[in-house]
Amino acid sequence: MSNRLINWFRFASPHNFYPLAGKMIPVFWALAALFGIAGLWMGFFVAPTDAQQGEGYRIIFVHVPASWLSMFIYMVMATWSAIGLSLNARLSSMMAQALAPTGALMAFLSLWTGAFWGKPMWGTWWVWDARLTSELILFFLYLGFMALQASIDDPRRADKAGAIVALVGAVNVPIIYFSVKWWNTLHQGSSVNLAKSSMAVTMLWGMLLMALCMWMYSVAIALTRVRTIILEREAHTEWVLQLDEVKA
Amino acid sequence: MNWNSAAEFFAMGGYALYVWGSFGVCALAMVLEPFLIKKRHTQILQTLHRQAVAEKIEKETP
Numbered sequence: 001m002s003n004r005l006i007n008w009f010r011f012a013s014p015h016n017f018y019p020l021a022g023k024m025i026p027v028f029w030a031l032a033a034l035f036g037i038a039g040l041w042m043g044f045f046v047a048p049t050d051a052q053q054g055e056g057y058r059i060i061f062v063h064v065p066a067s068w069l070s071m072f073i074y075m076v077m078a079t080w081s082a083i084g085l086s087l088n089a090r091l092s093s094m095m096a097q098a099l100a101p102t103g104a105l106m107a108f109l110s111l112w113t114g115a116f117w118g119k120p121m122w123g124t125w126w127v128w129d130a131r132l133t134s135e136l137i138l139f140f141l142y143l144g145f146m147a148l149q150a151s152i153d154d155p156r157r158a159d160k161a162g163a164i165v166a167l168v169g170a171v172n173v174p175i176i177y178f179s180v181k182w183w184n185t186l187h188q189g190s191s192v193n194l195a196k197s198s199m200a201v202t203m204l205w206g207m208l209l210m211a212l213c214m215w216m217y218s219v220a221i222a223l224t225r226v227r228t229i230i231l232e233r234e235a236h237t238e239w240v241l242q243l244d245e246v247k248a
Numbered sequence: 249m250n251w252n253s254a255a256e257f258f259a260m261g262g263y264a265l266y267v268w269g270s271f272g273v274c275a276l277a278m279v280l281e282p283f284l285i286k287k288r289h290t291q292i293l294q295t296l297h298r299q300a301v302a303e304k305i306e307k308e309t310p
Contacts, residue, residue: 044257049250055261059270066274105277122268189273223279228289233298241300245293248300 014091014230015239023222028220032213039209047202059117060203065211066109070138071173071220073103077145077172081163091226093159093231096147096166098226102218104142110135122186130183134176141169155233 011017043061050057077099086094114132115125126132145165152158180189234240241247251257260267 019257045250047250049261054263056263056266058260058267060264062270062274102281109274109277112273116266116270121264151306217278221285224282224285226293228285230293231289231292235292235296235299241303243296246296246300248297248304 009226012089012091014094014234015237017091018227018230021227025220025227028216028223032216032220035209035213035216039206039213042202042206042209044163047206048200050191053121056117056120059113061206061210063110063113063117064207065104065214066113067135069214070103070106070110070135071176072215073099073106074138074141074166074173077103078166081159081166084159085163085167090156090159090233091230093156093163094229095222096126096162097159098222098229099218100142100146100149101225102221104139104146106214106218107135107139107142111139127186127188129184129185130179131176131185133186134172134179137172138169138176141165141172145169 011020043058049055077096080092080096083089084096119125145162148165149158149162152161179185180187231240
């Protein structure tokens with residue numbers, strides 16, 4: 001059975017991954033749209049008004065998913081970097097490179113929506129609180145990774161330098177996550193707790209659906225971007241010039 | 249249902265600026281990012297196409 005004998009390493013080659021990614025992208029877009037519609041419906045029409053924060057709490061439906069994704073994407077990026085660095089696999093490094101801008105965007109959105117939530121609830125857009133500061137550092141780590149890669153001409157050397165930054169910076173992710181436990185912060189504790197969740201079930205569902213939406217969006221975007229990066233970096237190869245969309 | 253009218257929905261119980269300021273920027277970002285990548289993709293495809301044409305001409309010229 002050929003089905004069972006798929007050689008997964010085949011897709012480690014940009015040549016084989018390029019068309020596969022092209023086929024996967026629409027699927028992830030469809031999932032993102034589906035989860036997005038369900039999540040927005042839950043968030044705005046099903047989830048009740050909060051007893052303390054009124055309608056203002058609804059920012060949670062973008063704030064928490066964006067924050068989760070900013071940390072999750074960083075871990076995925078660091079993992080691809082580690083694989084790229086240890087196995088010298090160029091597609092892995094390209095994946096890391098493709099994830100960084102989306103991760104930076106999620107960190108930015110987390111900070112932005114946090115500010116818009118902090119202003120009405122705490123009376124300030126920003127405080128130098130442990131969680132806010134560590135999230136800001138995460139944003140700068142993404143920017144640093146991107147800037148470093150862009151500043152080195154040789155792509156393979158850029159991959160290696162970027163990978164080291166990504167791996168060292170990974171220390172920051174658990175710091176963000178546990179900051180509300182380790183320090184006294186203005187930021188509230190985690191909303192989702194497996195034993196006893198502090199929120200209504202419909203609120204939780206809205207948040208999870210929105211997180212799934214942003215997750216699927218990030219996958220679709222990263223795959224789209226990695227295809228562009230493959231073309232840019234493999235421009236000298238024969239297979240790229242033989243692509244239908246390129247062929248003379 | 250939480251809302252009695254569209255106006256009430258958009259007012260967000262007085263938190264309109266904050267709620268729509270958050271959702272709006274997220275929506276904007278999630279529209280702009282795919283658009284920018286699409287542009288970058290088209291650019292590299294054009295460059296590669298020109299390269300392919302140039303190579304073809306070079307081969308055909310005696």
